[in-house]
Amino acid sequence: MLNVGVIGCGGMGRDHIKRLTERTQGAKVVAVADMVDELAKKGAAVAGVDCKIYKDAIDLINDPEVNAVFIITPGFAHKAALLLAIKAGKRIFCEKPLCTTAEDCLEVIDAEVKSGKHLIQLGFMRRYDKGYLQVKEAIKSGHYGEPLMVHCTHRNPEVGTNYDTPMAVHDTAIHEIDVIHWLVGDDFVSAQVLMPRVTKYSHSKLQDPQIMLLRTKNGICVDNEVFVNCKFGYDINCEVVCEDGAIKMPNPAYPSIRKNAAAATTIDTDCFVRFHDAYDAEVQSWVNDAEKNIIGGPTTWDGYLAAITADALVRAQTSGAIEKIKPAIEKPGFYK
Ligand code: ISE
Numbered sequence: 001m002l003n004v005g006v007i008g009c010g011g012m013g014r015d016h017i018k019r020l021t022e023r024t025q026g027a028k029v030v031a032v033a034d035m036v037d038e039l040a041k042k043g044a045a046v047a048g049v050d051c052k053i054y055k056d057a058i059d060l061i062n063d064p065e066v067n068a069v070f071i072i073t074p075g076f077a078h079k080a081a082l083l084l085a086i087k088a089g090k091r092i093f094c095e096k097p098l099c100t101t102a103e104d105c106l107e108v109i110d111a112e113v114k115s116g117k118h119l120i121q122l123g124f125m126r127r128y129d130k131g132y133l134q135v136k137e138a139i140k141s142g143h144y145g146e147p148l149m150v151h152c153t154h155r156n157p158e159v160g161t162n163y164d165t166p167m168a169v170h171d172t173a174i175h176e177i178d179v180i181h182w183l184v185g186d187d188f189v190s191a192q193v194l195m196p197r198v199t200k201y202s203h204s205k206l207q208d209p210q211i212m213l214l215r216t217k218n219g220i221c222v223d224n225e226v227f228v229n230c231k232f233g234y235d236i237n238c239e240v241v242c243e244d245g246a247i248k249m250p251n252p253a254y255p256s257i258r259k260n261a262a263a264a265t266t267i268d269t270d271c272f273v274r275f276h277d278a279y280d281a282e283v284q285s286w287v288n289d290a291e292k293n294i295i296g297g298p299t300t301w302d303g304y305l306a307a308i309t310a311d312a313l314v315r316a317q318t319s320g321a322i323e324k325i326k327p328a329i330e331k332p333g334f335y336k
Contacts, residue, residue, distance in 0.1 A: 002091075002290050005031040005060040007081055008072035009043030012095060015272050016070055016283065017046045023280055027068075027287045033060040057081050061088050068290065071095065075170055079104045086111045086119055093286050095123040097174050098303025102311050105304040106328065112300050113334045121286045122298040124306075126179040128285070129278035131249040135240060136183050138247045145243025147184045152176050152224040155235040157269055159228045164205040168226045169313045173212050176224045176238075177309045178302060183240065186216035187305070191312040192322045201229040212313055233267030234274050301335040 006017050009032050020027050029047035033054035034040035044051040054060040061069060061084050068091035071081045079099045085092050086108070098120075099105045112119055126132050139147060154172055163171070181188065194211040202208040209227035216222075238249040252274065254266035268274040282297055289296045305327065312323040 002027045002287055003030040003065055003067045004028065004070055005033065005054075005063060005066035005068070006043060006047075006070040006072060007033045007057045007060060008070075008074075008077075008095075009034040009036075009039040010072070011272075013039075013070070013072035014043055014046050015279070016072055017043050019280055019283055020070075021047050024284050024287055026290075027283075030065050031060050031063055033057050058084055061085050061090060067091065068093070075100045079108060082108050082120065083111055086115050089115065089117065090119070091290055092120045093123065093283070094120055094303075096178070096303075096306075097170050097310065098122055098300060098307060100170050100307075100310075102304060102307040102328070105300070105307045109300050109304055109329075109332065113332055118293075118295040118299070118334075120300045120303075121282075121289075121295045122300070122303045123282065124175070124178040124182075124298040124302065125275055125278040125282045126175055127182055127278075127298060128281040129275055131251070132179055132183065132238070135238065135247050135249050139183060139240060139242070144245035144247060146218075147186075147220050147240050147242050149241040150180055150184065150220065150222040151237075151239045151241070152180070152222065153235060153237045154224060154226050155230040155233070156228040157231055157233055158201065159206075161203060163228065165207045165210075165317055166314050168206075168208070168210050168228060169212070169310045169317070172228060173224055173226050173313065174306055174310055176212075176222070177214075177306045177313075178298065179238075180214070180222055181305065181309075182298075182302075183238075184216065184220055186218050186220055188214045188222075188309045188312075188325045189217050190215045190322050190324055191309060191316050193313060193316040193320075195317075195320075199227075199229050201231065207317070210317070214309065214313075234270050235267055236274060299335055301331055 020029050031052040032043040040053045044053050069085050071094040075097045192213040212224040214222040240247045256265045312325045316323045
């Protein structure tokens with residue numbers, strides 16, 4: 001049994017606690033930590049009566065009963081918790097992004113490499129989603145030729161007032177940055193952001209929507225519409241246009257219902273429902289891999305690659321220019 005400690009008991013943290021407690025085989029949440037007492041209590045209540053509560057992440061990490069930690073705090077707080085957990089030699093599952101800058105990711109890479117153990121799996125759950133896996137299989141089959149373009153939309157019904165323009169990259173587009181790189185197996189070399197007219201539902205610190213453009217080494221062009229106050233649903237789309245065919249990711253199947261002279265099909269309204277099975281699958285595989293002492297999912301290096309692209313997009317948000325993307329280091333042999 002893997003005894004897990006969860007750091008961060010907000011909405012995402014509690015969703016993971018529920019998953020680990022009710023739907024994951026071979027794991028148990030033995031402790032939770034949150035700076036906000038109320039949230040820590042709520043998290044512990046989901047885990048069950050004997051779950052310990054900590055205020056400080058360090059106390060949870062150093063609890064000898066905790067063999068593995070989940071880091072589900074906001075992105076800017078990941079680095080500190082990651083470094084402490086690496087120092088303690090604990091197995092780690094970290095929600096995306098790894099860190100909010102590539103520079104911080106390098107510090108984490110350095111610490112993990114020096115520890116000599118593969119400890120971190122990153123929460124890029126879309127790699128476990130059935131629809132994306134089907135698109136990947138289709139590309140891999142070779143029947144449709146080489147990918148040329150990828151069209152994506154990443155729409156949320158709405159976001160909180162603390163969500164600002166850079167978060168459209170760090171929090172939201174980071175998913176496409178990773179999953180498209182994984183789908184087409186090609187590295188990004190440049191980034192640009194177009195800023196359309198702002199929706200009336202946004203606020204002064206958030207340009208919404210945005211169109212993010214990426215180009216890969218082999219010239220594949222990716223356009224990603226990020227629209228986080230679209231109001232109508234959590235709407236994720238992806239189409240890979242290849243030389244001999246276009247592969248569109250299927251959406252979850254819902255019935256088409258005819259009523260009042262209209263036909264309507266449900267659209268999910270949040271990521272917890274849309275990616276429910278993908279989240280379950282990524283966590284179960286992280287738990288299964290613990291016995292083998294390996295990290296089978298997205299690694300710290302994947303987090304770093306996503307971060308250099310995110311950095312370029314954030315620069316492009318203000319410069320309006322085409323920004324270059326280049327890793328500062330070669331991929332360490334440790335991650336090969
Ligand atoms: C959130 O953190 C997620 O990961 C969702 O998948 C994304 O759609 C949303 O924009 C983020 O804030």
